[in-house]
Amino acid sequence: xxxxxxxxxxxxxxxxxxxxxxxxxxxxxxxxxxxxxxxxxxxxxxxxxxxxxxxxxxxxxxxxxxxxxxxxxxxxxxxxxxxxxxxxxxxxxxxxxxxxxxxxxxxxxxxxxxxxxxxxxxxxxxxxxxxxxxxxxxxxxxxxxxxxxxxxxxxxxxxxxxxxxxxxxxxxxxxxxxxxxxxxxxxxxxxxxxxxxxxxxxxxxxxxxxxxxxxxxxxxxxxxxxxxxxxxxxxxxxxxxxxxxxxxxxx
Amino acid sequence: xxxxxxxxxxxxxxxxxxxxxxxxxxxxxxxxxxxxxxxxxxxxxxxxxxxxxxxxxxxxxxxxxxxxxxxxxxxxxxxxxxxxxxxxxxxxxxxxxxxxxxxxxxxxxxxxxxxxxxxxxxxxxxxxxxxxxxxxxxxxxxxxxxxxxxxxxxxxxxxxxxxxxxxxxxxxxxxxxxxxxxxxxxxxxxxxxxxxxxxxxxxxxxxxxxxxxxxxxxxxxxxxxxxxxxxxxxxxxxxxxxxxxxxxxxx
DNA sequence: GCGATCATTATTATCGATATTGATTTTCTG
DNA sequence: CAGAAAATCAATATCGATAATAATGATCGC
Numbered sequence: 001x002x003x004x005x006x007x008x009x010x011x012x013x014x015x016x017x018x019x020x021x022x023x024x025x026x027x028x029x030x031x032x033x034x035x036x037x038x039x040x041x042x043x044x045x046x047x048x049x050x051x052x053x054x055x056x057x058x059x060x061x062x063x064x065x066x067x068x069x070x071x072x073x074x075x076x077x078x079x080x081x082x083x084x085x086x087x088x089x090x091x092x093x094x095x096x097x098x099x100x101x102x103x104x105x106x107x108x109x110x111x112x113x114x115x116x117x118x119x120x121x122x123x124x125x126x127x128x129x130x131x132x133x134x135x136x137x138x139x140x141x142x143x144x145x146x147x148x149x150x151x152x153x154x155x156x157x158x159x160x161x162x163x164x165x166x167x168x169x170x171x172x173x174x175x176x177x178x179x180x181x182x183x184x185x186x187x188x189x190x191x192x193x194x195x196x197x198x199x200x201x202x203x204x205x206x207x208x209x210x211x212x213x214x215x216x217x218x219x220x221x222x223x224x225x226x227x228x229x230x231x232x233x234x235x236x237x238x239x240x241x242x243x244x245x246x247x248x249x250x251x
Numbered sequence: 252x253x254x255x256x257x258x259x260x261x262x263x264x265x266x267x268x269x270x271x272x273x274x275x276x277x278x279x280x281x282x283x284x285x286x287x288x289x290x291x292x293x294x295x296x297x298x299x300x301x302x303x304x305x306x307x308x309x310x311x312x313x314x315x316x317x318x319x320x321x322x323x324x325x326x327x328x329x330x331x332x333x334x335x336x337x338x339x340x341x342x343x344x345x346x347x348x349x350x351x352x353x354x355x356x357x358x359x360x361x362x363x364x365x366x367x368x369x370x371x372x373x374x375x376x377x378x379x380x381x382x383x384x385x386x387x388x389x390x391x392x393x394x395x396x397x398x399x400x401x402x403x404x405x406x407x408x409x410x411x412x413x414x415x416x417x418x419x420x421x422x423x424x425x426x427x428x429x430x431x432x433x434x435x436x437x438x439x440x441x442x443x444x445x446x447x448x449x450x451x452x453x454x455x456x457x458x459x460x461x462x463x464x465x466x467x468x469x470x471x472x473x474x475x476x477x478x479x480x481x482x483x484x485x486x487x488x489x490x491x492x493x494x495x496x497x498x499x500x501x502x
Numbered sequence: 503g504c505g506a507t508c509a510t511t512a513t514t515a516t517c518g519a520t521a522t523t524g525a526t527t528t529t530c531t532g
Numbered sequence: 533c534a535g536a537a538a539a540t541c542a543a544t545a546t547c548g549a550t551a552a553t554a555a556t557g558a559t560c561g562c
Contacts, residue, residue: 306517
């Protein structure tokens with residue numbers, strides 16, 4: 001587990017807003033994603049508070065959020081445990097993600113980024129920085145933020161929570177897995193790759209954009225978690241690339 | 252707004268587990284669903300604490316949860332406001348719900364309720380009780396619990412958060428609306444209606460089951476929020492009833 | 503010896519007080 | 533009088549201590 005303590009606000013690496021509870025949540029989320037805390041581990045609020053250098057209540061709030069994300073399970077008066085991940089759950093989430101991302105791509109192909117362009121650019125720049133610094137954890141954060149940003153820009157804010165959850169658990173599977181050597185993993189998922197994806201999506205017809213997006217997901221999985229890619233199955237990618245299925249037509 | 256205070260645990264109407272934070276959350280959720288707290292209302296933790304008879308921290312946790320559900324928006328250091336609802340958002344959520352519920356029905360038609368049958372029965376019985384007692388709020392809770400239970404029983408636990416959110420906001424629209432006189436509303440959504448639905452779903456072929464389910468949603472909307480039904484559009488119901496679109500094949 | 507009942511323990515859940523923050527208003531200074 | 537700096541204010545965010553809870557182990561009557 002990471003052993004850093006929470007400085008008092010303002011100096012935390014990310015979350016420049018500097019709420020202790022956010023920073024605590026990030027550290028714990030990271031520990032779970034990278035399997036420094038493995039499924040089944042018992043967490044006690046007091047112990048975490050001591051480790052993170054904050055009070056029990058702050059830890060508590062962070063755990064509450066992690067529970068909503070599905071990374072831990074809280075049992076009243078009896079502690080918190082890190083949830084298990086199963087291949088079949090991850091598979092289902094990836095399929096859901098494909099459906100959503102395909103629809104996002106289709107919409108972006110038609111209406112463009114509009115006023116989200118600048119924010120997305122910033123994200124991509126940060127991604128380059130994080131990659132240069134070898135900060136895989138931050139790359140993961142930014143990757144999720146990127147895809148969520150696209151989803152919002154595509155006028156599907158209501159799907160963001162779903163997409164976020166899917167992406168989070170997919171990262172949990174890929175980052176925590178042991179299928180791919182660490183050094184190689186650090187080469188992946190960088191800014192320029194996402195920039196290329198974005199250009200393709202914005203410059204193609206809707207269905208071509210959808211295919212580019214699903215191909216992006218496939219590429220990532222092929223590189224980081226081949227077994228998950230196999231479990232998802234090719235036909236899920238094809239289906240998602242083919243026709244609209246989600247939520248109709250409005251913003 | 253409801254003015255009840257939190258007794259100390261154990262005596263709360265529902266949530267027999269009796270955590271104050273749960274009870275506080277229920278009261279606030281109810282106030283928002285029934286529009287006793289209208290969109291845009293500013294909430295302050297201290298004031299709510301005084302009203303609910305608990306401490307600021309407890310209110311805080313409850314608000315945190317409501318924020319995850321999308322009923323309020325929290326702004327760091329600057330208070331919490333009740334979110335706005337728009338017809339277009341509700342429309343999108345209903346469409347999403349139709350897709351999910353149709354898939355749930357299809358699966359239940361094939362594999363049955365398995366071991367969830369007993370729990371579902373209990374829910375339906377509670378629904379009758381609540382209806383006889385004229386407790387519309389509890390009927391709403393139980394209705395959501397029923398549909399979530401089916402979703403889980405159908406082997407789609409990962410869609411539960413999505414479905415829950417969709418159902419919640421749909422209830423917000425119907426319960427808070429003024430399209431239908433109160434007395435009439437209280438006649439709706441009762442246990443025997445859900446029992447009939449369940450029997451039809453379990454005793455039909457997959458696609459017929461899906462149509463029965465979407466028709467159920469349509470009926471509810473027709474009765475409680477005709478304008479929302481119109482905004483969703485018939486073709487969304489037909490499409491959801493037609494072919495599987497969600498998440499593939501696994502549990 | 504044996505089951506029921508009562509302490510013990512580990513942990514969460516709640517509280518009341520204090521620190522921090524962002525916005526607003528006031529005060530100073532040129 | 534305008535504009536910056538300082539004081540104030542209304543809120544959240546955090547803390548440390550205490551109460552409530554569920555599980556476990558000890559005790560007692562028989």
